[in-house]
Amino acid sequence: MKDLLEEFKNSLEENGGSFHLIEREKLIELIMDIAGKNDIMYSGLDESIENEIKKLNSKLYPLDIMSNEKNLKEKIRDVRVGITGTDALAAESGSIVLVDFNLMKSFAAFLPEIHIAIADEKKIFPTLLDAIDHVMKNIKGNASAIQIIQGPSKTGDIEKKIVRPSHGPKELHVIILR
Amino acid sequence: MFSHLHRRILFSLRDDDLRKGSKEATREEFKNRHGSIERHPYAVKWAEEIKEKKKVMLEDPLKSIESFRKSFEGRGKYLHFLRSADEARELILNIVGNESTVVKSKSLVGEEIELRHFLEGKGVKLYETDLGEFLVQLVNGRPAHMVTPAVNMTERRAREVLYPVVKKRMDDVVSMVLEVRHFMRDKFLSANVGIIGANALAVDTGSIVFITNEGNGALTSTLPEKIIVITSIEKIYPTLQDAIKACVVQTVYAGFRNTTYIHIINGVPVDTSNGPREIHLIMLDNNRIRDDSLKETLYCIKCGSCQLSCPIFSEVDGSWGHIYTAAIGIPWTAITGDRSIARDLSYLCLQCGRCREVCPMKIDIPGLILKIKRGRF
Incomplete structure (x- = not known):
């Protein structure tokens, strides 16, 4: 497990993401550190984590509850931070995998400037194929999308110079809870 | 026709900016590709594996399409198998409607059927959201390269092109x-x-798999009410694992150490009134099934490594081609486009064989081009 975490950390950082391995009780402090006073939208979090997030001073957008609101997209267009759960991690490629039913995890992961993905260390797998195999075997019902994220948004379209971000988040933080 | 090609190449050779852009982009291709293969050494074996899978799927393409249809179709999901570019364009216009605003991410099959020009001609407001494609759209041109469409545009040129639209100092x-x-x-x-392309389709899960770096594909495929996926018959793989392997091989051989996003679309979302209600998959043939002599072309996963390693491409860039350019772009043109254009293009090939060396699918590209040169196809 320790080796996998180390490998994941290296791959994620190589991809331009930030790695955090913390004790559960430090979670809120770390989120405050990353998010500052910005508004936060979130989807697919464990209830206990959600309850803690509610203690934050930021304006919160619980997307799974808001998913049927007609003008949702307009409401969240300027929200700068998105927090999601994580369904699997792959060490070799530094990937996180999100299984999405209502697409709210996708909204929280792709629309904001900062994406924070919270993961359980038990969900780490050696390779991307192992991680996908795991989520496919454990999906209950019809997931409309599975998103594999391997770093913050980037483009290399002008003279192959890599620039971050392009249309997605500028920062990707993966927080792994021990 | 040949004189037209000649003129375009001369024009491109005299354009210092274009030449600088191409040189910059192709200079590091060897180092980039070797770096990415070293980082993901298994990609070499995966390339062999997916080629075998493609061979099997292409033995009976109609059967493969039907097996994919069976697992794909369901609530809000429609598969349209179309034989010609004309049919595909008309159907897409029908689904889009004239009054729509469309966001589009990169699709080479979309380029193949000149979809943007067609829809814009019908009054549809369409935005290419991939930066390179957007630059190409603004100059009303065509992509020079499969993975980096504005490969030949310098920073200075890009700024000139963007300024009238964004009107900000950059x-x-x-x-x-x-x-x-x-x-x-x-x-x-x-x-x-939202219009997107697909890198691969998986029969076992009925999934559409595609990759982007910018995140534009994520927004294009999750925000609008209707999603149109444009793809072609050679993208079908037996399993989701194969489909993901194909995406990774394409990234690695394009010279990137990673692709930021791999998106897997399985259906329309549940329990929400936001996001897509309909997903239309356009499965285009456009002469792929009928063609026999150039069949090997269909193993191509469009990584563009053959283009970047081609000594002629680094001099004349996108002017060497009509829609698909250089190297494997020549047999692609022969199959999906105009045979006489392909024949004109084939004369510029040196038969040096660099493209065959770098191709992950080990396609005998010079051999295919030679067939075209001799008119034996």
Whole structure:
């Protein structure tokens, strides 16, 4: 497990993401550190984590509850931070995998400037194929999308110079809870 | 026709900016590709594996399409198998409607059927959301390269092209990208239709798999009410694992150490009134099934390594081609486009064989081009 975490950390950082391995009780402090006073939208979090997030001073957008609101997209267009759960991690490629039913995890992961993905260390797998195999075997019902994220948004379209971000988040933080 | 090609190449050779752009982009291709293969050494074996899978799927393409249809179709999901570019364009216009705003991410099959020109001609407001494609759209041109369409555009040229649209001062590439992000955000949020391409389709799960770096594909495929996926018959793989392997091989051989996003679309979302209600998959044949002599072309996963390693491409870039350019672009042109154009293009090939050396699918590209040169196809 320790080796996998180390490998994941290296791959994620190589991809331009930030790695955090913390004790559960430090979670809120770390989120405050990353998010500052910005508004936060979130989807697919464990209830206990959600309850803690509610203690934050930021304006919160619980997307799974808001998913049927007609003008949702307009409401969240300027929200700068998105927090999601994580369904699997792959060490070799530094990937996180999100299984999405209502697409709210996708909204929280792709629309904001900062994406924070919270993961359980038990969900780490050696390779991307192992991680996908795991989520496919454990999906209950019809997931409309599975998103594999391997770093913050980037483009290399002008003279192959890599620039971050392009249309997605500028920062990707993966927080792994021990 | 040949004189037309000749003129375009001469024009491109005299354009210092274009030549600088191409040289910059192709200079590091060897180092980039070797670096990415070293980082992901298994990609070499995966390339062999997916070639075998493709061979099997292409033995009976109609059967493969039907097996994919069976697992794909369901609530809100439609597969349209179309034989010609004309049919595909008309059907897409029908689904889009004239009044729509469309956000589009990169699709080579979309280029193949000149979809953007067609829809814009019908009054549809369409925005290419991939930065390179957007630059190409603004100059009303065609992509020079399969993975990096504006490969031949320098920073200076890109700024000149973007300025009339974003109307902001842009000192460097970072500020250009940022201004495009701001400009495009409104389009993403207001578009009713999203058009995307697919890198691979998986029969076992009925999934559509595609990759992007910018995140534009994520927004294009999740925000609008209607999604149109344009793809072609050679993208079908037996399993989701194969489909993901194909995406990774394409990235690695394109010379990238990673692709930021791999998106897997399985259906329309549940328990929400946001996001897509309909997903239309356009499965285009466009002469792929009928063609026999150039069949090997269909193993191509469009990584573009053959183009970047071609000594002629680094001199004349996108002017060497009509829609598909250089190297494997020549047999692609022969199959999906005009045979006489392909024949004109074939004469510029040196038969040096570099493309065959770098191709992950080990396609005998010089052999295919030679067939075209001799008119034996």
